[in-house]
Amino acid sequence: MINQASKELQVKIVYYGPALGGKTTNLVQVHDHVQTANGQKGKLVSLATSSDRTLFFDFLPIEAMAIKGFKTKFQLYTVPGQVIYNTTRQLVLRGVDGIVFVADSQYEKMEENVKSFQNLEENLRSLNLDLRDIPYVVQYNKRDLPNVAPVEYMEFLLNNREVQVPSFTASANKCEGVFETLNMITRLLLNKYVNEANRKAA
């Protein structure tokens, strides 16, 4: 969303993926470790159950930097991964600008990863959106666990479309790969804005 009056560019990034894959952990790590210019970091709001499972979403607003006088405000959301909460996932996807798909690298989670990705595509379609039009990146999380699948195999399962998107390995609980992922989705998003601006100018 571009607001010329207050010189603001607001961007919504949604972390998507199977249950217990580490989406909330990604946000917690960003919240704990991000370096902002003058403390422009919002509160991390978590609508979770008593056992820390995301019920509705987590929400983290951050003001990143000024681009040509525009304040860039990022809003990071997660969705609940559990299959039954699909309606909530659709609600959170509304108005999404960019997506981070957080996959669980453990072998036994591959089916859940693939199903969650299919669910993402279905939910976008229900909102008249297409994954081909939305910048997204894939994160292979939990690489620090012993029973992980090779990255090549996960690429084959989850990043095997016409256009291969950037992917990252991560151990979100140790904050490894978290910022690399966030910076890449930001880069893709800003690139998209530049292209749109150039197209308008042409």
Add this chain to the structure above:
Amino acid sequence: MSPLPELIEEDISEVERAMQELLLKSDANVALLLDKGGFLITKCGNYQKFDTVTLAALAAASFAATQGIASLVCENNFSSVYQQGEENSMLVLNVDDNCLLTVVFSANISVGAVKYFAGTSVKQIAKQMKRARTRAPQAGLDLSLLNMADPTSVFRKKRAG
């Protein structure tokens, strides 16, 4: 859902005028205009004691959830959400495909009055948004000076220690 139109000063001042008028007539405390995706577009009134960014995100989500509930009870139009409190109450109203108007007011004030005055404001805001949408989008955002090859300046991790 079509994306939110690009808003210029004229749009914001017209929208704020409608919101100010609502606050004045209804004696409400705060009015917020939000995008349905959860972004805060603009705010009026005594909002200093509220975290309006989070309020916007949660109000939009709550409205969206209510729409989900509406379809479950075979109703396709719950046009507003009202939360009654002991000190403050809140009303979220649908403006158009993109926007919501959120009003926070003292619990002593009747919601009927707020709703009545908000009706006019909602129409004025919707009209201005329509104007913004039909305006030729000449003033795009030029980010061409940004170094796309090196996005590391955007988010930096704090150094340990």
